[in-house]
Amino acid sequence: xxxxxxxxxxxxxxxxxxxxxxxxxxxxxxxxxxxxxxxxxxxxxxxxxxxxxxxxxxxxxxxxxxxxxxxxxxxxxxxxxxxxxxxxxxxxxxxxxxxxxxxxxxxxxxxxxxxxxxxxxxxxxxxxxxxxxxxxxxxxxxxxxxxxxxxxxxxxxxxxxxxxxxxxxxxxxxxxxxxxxxxxxxxxxxxxxxxxxxxxxxxxxxxxxxxxxxxxxxxxxxxxxxxxxxxxxxxxxxxxxxxxxxxxxxxxxxxxxxxxxxxxxxxxxxxxxxxxxxxxxxxxxxxxxxxxxxxxxxxxxxxxxxxxxxxxxxxxxxxxxxx
Amino acid sequence: xxxxxxxxxxxxxxxxxxxxxxxxxxxxxxxxxxxxxxxxxxxxxxxxxxxxxxxxxxxxxxxxxxxxxxxxxxxxxxxxxxxxxxxxxxxxxxxxxxxxxxxxxxxxxxxxxxxxxxxxxxxxxxxxxxxxxxxxxxxxxxxxxxxxxxxxxxxxxxxxxxxxxxxxxxxxxxxxxxxxxxxxxxxxxxxxxxxxxxxxxxxxxxxxxxxxxxxxxxxxxxxxxxxxxxxxxxxxxxxxxxxxxxxxxxxxxxxxxxxxxxxxxxxxxxxxxxxxxxxxxxxxxxxxxxxxxxxxxxxxxxxxxxxxxxxxxxxxxxxxxxxxxxxxxxxxxxxxxxxxxxxxxx
Ligand SMILES: Nc1ncnc2c1ncn2[C@@H]1O[C@H](COP(=O)(O)OP(=O)(O)O)[C@@H](O)[C@H]1O
Ligand SMILES: [Mg+2]
Numbered sequence: 028x029x030x031x032x033x034x035x036x037x038x039x040x041x042x043x044x045x046x047x048x049x050x051x052x053x054x055x056x057x058x059x060x061x062x063x064x065x066x067x068x069x070x071x072x073x074x075x076x077x078x079x080x081x082x083x084x085x086x087x088x089x090x091x092x093x094x095x096x097x098x099x100x101x102x103x104x105x106x107x108x109x110x111x112x113x114x115x116x117x118x119x120x121x122x123x124x125x126x127x128x129x130x131x132x133x134x135x136x137x138x139x140x141x142x143x144x145x146x147x148x149x150x151x152x153x154x155x156x157x158x159x160x161x162x163x164x165x166x167x168x169x170x171x172x173x174x175x176x177x178x179x180x181x182x183x184x185x186x187x188x189x190x191x192x193x194x195x196x197x198x199x200x201x202x203x204x205x206x207x208x209x210x211x212x213x214x215x216x217x218x219x220x221x222x223x224x225x226x227x228x229x230x231x232x233x234x235x236x237x238x239x240x241x242x243x244x245x246x247x248x249x250x251x252x253x254x255x256x257x258x259x260x261x262x263x264x265x266x267x268x269x270x271x272x273x274x275x276x277x278x279x280x281x282x283x284x285x286x287x288x289x290x291x292x293x294x295x296x297x298x299x300x301x302x303x304x305x306x307x308x309x310x311x312x313x314x315x316x317x318x319x320x321x322x323x324x325x326x327x328x329x330x331x332x333x334x335x336x337x338x339x340x341x342x343x344x345x346x347x348x349x350x
Numbered sequence: 351x352x353x354x355x356x357x358x359x360x361x362x363x364x365x366x367x368x369x370x371x372x373x374x375x376x377x378x379x380x381x382x383x384x385x386x387x388x389x390x391x392x393x394x395x396x397x398x399x400x401x402x403x404x405x406x407x408x409x410x411x412x413x414x415x416x417x418x419x420x421x422x423x424x425x426x427x428x429x430x431x432x433x434x435x436x437x438x439x440x441x442x443x444x445x446x447x448x449x450x451x452x453x454x455x456x457x458x459x460x461x462x463x464x465x466x467x468x469x470x471x472x473x474x475x476x477x478x479x480x481x482x483x484x485x486x487x488x489x490x491x492x493x494x495x496x497x498x499x500x501x502x503x504x505x506x507x508x509x510x511x512x513x514x515x516x517x518x519x520x521x522x523x524x525x526x527x528x529x530x531x532x533x534x535x536x537x538x539x540x541x542x543x544x545x546x547x548x549x550x551x552x553x554x555x556x557x558x559x560x561x562x563x564x565x566x567x568x569x570x571x572x573x574x575x576x577x578x579x580x581x582x583x584x585x586x587x588x589x590x591x592x593x594x595x596x597x598x599x600x601x602x603x604x605x606x607x608x609x610x611x612x613x614x615x616x617x618x619x620x621x622x623x624x625x626x627x628x629x630x631x632x633x634x635x636x637x638x639x640x641x642x643x644x645x646x647x648x649x650x651x652x653x654x655x656x657x658x659x660x661x662x663x664x665x666x667x668x669x670x671x672x673x674x675x676x677x678x679x680x681x682x683x684x685x686x687x688x689x690x691x692x693x694x695x696x
Contacts, residue, residue, distance in 0.1 A: 246454065247455045248457040248458070250405075250449075251447075251449055251456075252468075253410050254409075254410055254441055254446070254447050255441065255468065255472055255518075256438050256439065256440075258472070265468075269460075270457065343459070345458075
């Protein structure tokens with residue numbers, strides 16, 4: 028492994044350390060005593076004291092911090108204030124639900140956005156181009172919750188095509204297990220939030236691809252590719268689009284963390300039991316260990332996504348040599 | 351030479367660009383015949399339409415460019431009348447191009463051998479082994495080690511890139527290679543090596559060539575025939591020797607005057623003024639404002655094509671006064687009599 032990647036990995040590790048440190052102090056600086064949710068002020072002072080010792084809250088802050096970092100290193104996020112179960116267990120199922128919703132729709136949105144953007148940019152000046160550019164710009168600035176509600180109103184309530192929310196019909200899978208994800212019922216529930224998210228995420232790659240294709244059209248190497256007698260399609264897919272794909276392929280992994288964070292809204296509207304909805308619930312219940320772990324997870328996703336973006340860049344652009 | 355069929359025959363070609371400030375008339379009534387094996391030089395100041403002419407021949411005019419009149423024959427077929435698919439098949443197989451800027455012409459993220467083979471595969475099937483051998487042969491021809499064929503363009507120096515582009519142009523053994531300022535970006539020594547190589551390749555492989563440049567000295571050195579272009583028109587064409595010895599158009603005389611000759615004490619003088627903008631309606635000779643010989647006639651009537659002996663063509667109302675003018679042309683006062691110069695310093 029080259030020194031570049033070693034350095035990059037150290038940088039990522041450092042970023043994460045800073046993130047989790049900030050998080051530690053941030054939660055301790057919140058107004059009010061977060062421990063009040065588990066250690067009720069109504070308890071006898073003696074009992075409160077016992078609990079405090081049990082949670083390690085009697086120790087000095089730096090010691091608490093060290094314990095916190097040590098525990099994180101072994102993926103021990105503590106116990107949920109609300110359920111008393113390990114946070115890791117609480118979160119993992121929810122994270123899976125979010126990933127199943129967000130990742131496929133991001134990939135679909137980027138693939139579709141890139142393709143449509145490229146074709147529309149290549150034949151510039153078409154009516155379709157004008158319409159799509161207008162719609163994407165409008166859609167991009169529309170609030171997601173509004174879009175989601177419109178979709179529910181129209182497709183679920185008016186047309187009765189999709190369920191209003193949730194991940195499976197109530198009572199279908201009393202014990203949530205992996206079978207649930209293989210059912211038609213799950214897909215049926217997934218469809219509408221997936222479509223809304225895809226539509227919303229489509230705008231950015233579409234607009235980016237279109238404008239970068241427009242910029243390539245006048246390039247000398249495109250002209251040469253045409254002069255070589257390549258078919259129009261080949262010039263588009265192998266030259267114009269290949270080169271315009273660079274900025275897009277690298278933004279996709281970078282936005283993954285952001286997209287997971289953004290799932291808060293869509294999951295809330297669709298009652299989708301993912302990480303986003305969990306965060307909302309946890310904040311409402313002052314379940315800080317859960318909130319903290321969710322935030323960390325998003326930070327990790329972002330850092331890893333950025334690493335993947337760097338890796339992709341070196342793979343896709345031979346001019347970048349990370350010696 | 352007269353009775354062989356030309357490789358490419360451009361007849362009465364007019365090309366315009368639609369622009370925000372109205373239509374620009376970039377090419378006017380261009381006639382140009384290229385015989386097999388011939389090296390033709392196309393010279394003129396920048397902006398006179400040289401690249402536009404080559405792009406029209408290659409069929410890659412930008413979307414706002416348009417052929418308004420004329421024909422381009424490749425053998426018996428008019429390129430401008432062909433279906434898009436038929437035209438595509440002629441590209442590179444019949445006419446290939448060495449582009450102005452090899453740096454930007456090669457796709458930066460594709461390997462050079464792949465870019466060459468892509469051109470070949472657009473026209474015929476080639477096995478992997480044959481393809482490799484072909485690229486190696488082409489690289490040897492242009493004097494670059496075949497080991498480097500699998501490199502990316504950024505790993506090549508400017509001269510090597512230009513050679514790679516020449517190798518690419520040779521790949522399908524076309525009948526005509528057009529070269530648009532192929533060495534403008536290179537230093538003089540590399541430029542010389544490249545031209546020597548091109549002449550040698552041409553002798554061995556027998557293709558015709560159009561060499562486009564703003565440097566008339568380069569053309570005199572390398573081409574058998576010259577076309578002199580001014581503001582979208584070919585104002586004079588003929589055999590190189592005839593043109594150098596007896597230029598008939600005042601603009602040609604000016605161009606020849608503007609180059610310094612090694613060992614001569616004569617000071618080079620540039621033609622005063624600048625080319626006209628191409629938006630104006632064509633009311634006369636486009637060179638008239640900068641021409642000391644210009645008369646009322648020149649400002650009101652487009653000069654007709656005059657055919658002279660030995661394939662010579664000139665477009666000037668006063669071509670017969672050329673010898674007289676050439677004698678005085680090396681003095682700056684002569685040029686000061688042009689209408690534009692008079693306006694500048696009355
Ligand atoms: N795409 C275009 N749109 C409008 N005008 C153009 C375009 N390309 C070239 N021109 C104009 O056409 C004229 C000829 O340009 P060009 O053929 O590039 O000249 P040269 O190659 O001799 O320098 C110039 O005046 C230039 O400004
Ligand atoms: Mg040019």
